[in-house]
Amino acid sequence: MAVFTPLTESQVEAFLSRFDAGSLVSLEGVPAGTENSTFFVTTDRRELVLTLFEQGEHEELPFFVDLLDYLDEHRLPVPGPLHDRDGVALHSLADKPALLFPRLPGKHPRDPNLAQCRALGETLGRLHKVSQHFPGHRPNPRDLHWLMPMHHKVLAYLAPEDQALMKDEVEIYQGAFGDGPELPQGALHGDLFRDNTLFEGDRLGGIIDFYNGCTGDLLFDLAIVVNDWASDEDGRLDVERHDALLAAYQSRRPLTAAERDAWPMMLRLTALRYWLSRLLVVYVDPPAHDLTPHDPERFRTILKARLAHGALPLPEASR
Ligand SMILES: Nc1ncnc2c1ncn2[C@@H]1O[C@H](COP(=O)(O)OP(=O)(O)O)[C@@H](O)[C@H]1O
Numbered sequence: 142m143a144v145f146t147p148l149t150e151s152q153v154e155a156f157l158s159r160f161d162a163g164s165l166v167s168l169e170g171v172p173a174g175t176e177n178s179t180f181f182v183t184t185d186r187r188e189l190v191l192t193l194f195e196q197g198e199h200e201e202l203p204f205f206v207d208l209l210d211y212l213d214e215h216r217l218p219v220p221g222p223l224h225d226r227d228g229v230a231l232h233s234l235a236d237k238p239a240l241l242f243p244r245l246p247g248k249h250p251r252d253p254n255l256a257q258c259r260a261l262g263e264t265l266g267r268l269h270k271v272s273q274h275f276p277g278h279r280p281n282p283r284d285l286h287w288l289m290p291m292h293h294k295v296l297a298y299l300a301p302e303d304q305a306l307m308k309d310e311v312e313i314y315q316g317a318f319g320d321g322p323e324l325p326q327g328a329l330h331g332d333l334f335r336d337n338t339l340f341e342g343d344r345l346g347g348i349i350d351f352y353n354g355c356t357g358d359l360l361f362d363l364a365i366v367v368n369d370w371a372s373d374e375d376g377r378l379d380v381e382r383h384d385a386l387l388a389a390y391q392s393r394r395p396l397t398a399a400e401r402d403a404w405p406m407m408l409r410l411t412a413l414r415y416w417l418s419r420l421l422v423v424y425v426d427p428p429a430h431d432l433t434p435h436d437p438e439r440f441r442t443i444l445k446a447r448l449a450h451g452a453l454p455l456p457e458a459s460r
């Protein structure tokens with residue numbers, strides 16, 4: 142479930158009256174989601190999503206609003222938050238920070254086809270092209286600076302061979318990324334899994350859940366996408382989906398030589414990032430609510446596959 146704070150219709154009616162968005166017709170709690178309370182709100186004018194922020198750093202919400210406003214202004218398919226008649230987006234409802242969004246069309250793809258991979262790759266390339274000029278700043282909360290201290294917290298729960306794998310990898314990343322050339326920087330989604338996209342057939346209706354959004358290496362975002370969208374059951378890269386994503390991405394933002402060099406290591410680092418964050422949820426910091434944690438093993442499998450088989454050759458940009 143993902144309604145941790147129930148709302149009454151009269152609370153939502155009063156909230157809606159600040160906005161130029163019509164009057165309430167129906168209110169429905171959304172069962173998906175893991176962190177926030179989400180509601181589908183239908184008014185006599187439009188379909189909306191209301192999010193109450195249950196956890197996380199509330200002082201960082203203005204960054205997410207600014208990022209979504211910026212991407213929406215640049216015509217990316219993101220839910221640009223609604224601003225009230227005074228121009229304010231972020232409000233409080235039931236003592237929780239609250240935002241109202243347009244409801245974007247579509248469903249999460251389980252097994253993305255090549256056209257969907259191309260659509261996502263092209264849109265992410267476009268997003269990264271404009272996000273290099275985004276003026277906001279929020280350091281990546283899950284980069285190497287996070288891996289270094291945090292991996293120690295899970296080592297005790299791992300088999301000896303996994304402890305060695307994790308320790309060795311983090312050390313190798315320090316060598317590879319510590320003194321390397323700076324990679325192109327910009328704003329990232331930070332968690333662009335299939336279930337943070339909505340598709341209508343092959344058309345990308347929207348990218349949602351920007352709450353891991355941050356600024357840092359653009360390549361980090363691309364590697365998260367390729368690991369989630371283009372890995373087979375055994376963790377190996379699927380050549381067709383990999384090439385579709387990367388050729389479409391590069392049609393909008395070709396990778397630099399430094400990024401091409403860093404690519405195999407970035408695939409490993411982002412695989413380990415999720416292995417670790419999921420282990421932390423299972424062993425160290427379980428969710429307060431009754432939620433089934435994501436499986437850490439999936440990203441151990443992906444990491445081992447990257448180590449065994451390396452990265453695939455990077456395709457050139459598609460026309
Ligand atoms: N703007 C939106 N348009 C359409 N559906 C949305 C939108 N925002 C959220 N949703 C739906 O609500 C679910 C939960 O939202 P999400 O932001 O992923 O929650 P959480 O942060 O709790 O994981 C999504 O899986 C999606 O189905």
Ligand SMILES: N[C@@H](CCOP(=O)(O)O)C(=O)O
Pocket residue numbers: 283332334353415418419435
């Ligand atoms: N989508 C992630 C969960 C979000 O990552 P976190 O580091 O903010 O917990 C997953 O699939 O594990």
